[in-house]
Amino acid sequence: MRYYRLPGGEHRSESDSLVVIDDEGDAYDLTSTSEDLGSFTELARAANASNQTIDAIARERIPEADERDLDDVEANALRPVVPEEVWAAGVTYRISEEARKAESGKPEVYIDVYESDRPELFLKATPSRTVGTHDSIGIRGDSKWDVPEPELGVVLHRGEVVGYTVGNDVSSREIEGENPLYLPQAKVYDRCCSVGPCVSTPEFVEDPHDLTMSLTIERDEEVVYEDSTSTSEMATSCEKLVDYLGRHNNLPETVVLLTGTALVPPETFTLEEGDRVSIDIDNIGRLVNDTVVV
Structure with a gap:
């Protein structure tokens, strides 16, 4: 799957949102399910802690995540990850x-x-x-x-x-x-x-x-x-x-x-x-x- 970072969001107005594009090409705001999933690095930490893949963590969250418009995601994408x-x-x-x-x-x-x-x-x-x-x-x-x-x-x-x-x-x-x-x-x-x-x-x-x-x-x-x-x-x-x-x-x-x-x-x-x-x-x-x- 593909992961984008977007500015702000309904559930995290002053911080960024992590959005996943699933296998069918639909977009979901993972941050809407938990503020602990506000970045790709935080998602990677969650995968490490649970001994799962990043995609597996995302799939678990998608049913409860807010949908996002794909065109909006691509038009407003920030750096997807901020590497040190x-x-x-x-x-x-x-x-x-x-x-x-x-x-x-x-x-x-x-x-x-x-x-x-x-x-x-x-x-x-x-x-x-x-x-x-x-x-x-x-x-x-x-x-x-x-x-x-x-x-x-x-x-x-x-x-x-x-x-x-x-x-x-x-x-x-x-x-x-x-x-x-x-x-x-x-x-x-x-x-x-x-x-x-x-x-x-x-x-x-x-x-x-x-x-x-x-x-x-x-x-x-x-x-x-x-x-x-x-x-x-x-x-x-x-x-x-x-x-x-x-x-x-x-x-x-x-x-x-x-x-x-x-x-x-x-x-x-x-x-x-x-x-x-x-x-x-x-x-x-x-x-x-x-x-x-x-």
């Missing part, structure tokens, strides 16, 4: 390895990573730097070459995979290309990351390595870039990335791990303020963000 940390993986697809080589004066660094057993992992964002669907992503004011990076996001609760979301690892290719040591500045800044529109559970996603992912960029209501790929092209599995992230690393309760991109606009393309970026992933949904200079 967002991490990201690099060079997990061949095309991203090629793009890194093209932008960098030290291409051998990226060849070594792509062929190595140890993946590239880096801290991408904190909660204050992460936005949801319908909010604006940022491009740095000191960069002239900026791109979105559509990625499958793995949602972890206490180190275990509990779902998947859509992520945008917005990046300055100019800064990153100047020197590999500038990677944190190319990746971490205001509004540098978006996640959403929902969290889909493993039962609903089924195989995370067999999902179609597409990217559309619009400027002045015209499509300026469009392409698609499949997560089957990943050279590193989600399981391996999660394993390495947790090694000797005391993770916070809720984490999102972005798994790398295979959709790279041409070197002649850069994001501009006002662009609209849409990312679709099978069995999860569409993450839509406008662009602002920060």
Whole structure:
């Protein structure tokens, strides 16, 4: 099933509501059944405490939950989960390895990573730097070459995979290309990351390595870039990335791990303020963000 976070609600006017889309495509407000189910993290805690799956807890609550309009849910969705940390993986697809080589004066660094057993992992964002669907992503004011990076996001609760979301690892290719040591500045800044529109559970996603992912960029209501790929092209599995992230690393309760991109606009393309970026992933949904200079 899929889980959305909405602002307020009849039973919790000053806080958010957790809404589930069930197997038939109907929407139910789980928070209307209990204020203890006000977020995806709280639902995950309840599942842990009862030794059940997240979907099983939701199914128990649906008969007594208030129904919600599906169009309203999608139009007003907030970040579906507020992770204490967002991490990201690099060079997990061949095309991203090629793009890194093209932008960098030290291409051998990226060849070594792509062929190595140890993946590239880096801290991408904190909660204050992460936005949801319908909010604006940022491009740095000191960069002239900026791109979105559509990625499958793995949602972890206490180190275990509990779902998947859509992520945008917005990046300055100019800064990153100047020197590999500038990677944190190319990746971490205001509004540098978006996640959403929902969290889909493993039962609903089924195989995370067999999902179609597409990217559309619009400027002045015209499509300026469009392409698609499949997560089957990943050279590193989600399981391996999660394993390495947790090694000797005391993770916070809720984490999102972005798994790398295979959709790279041409070197002649850069994001501009006002662009609209849409990312679709099978069995999860569409993450839509406008662009602002920060």
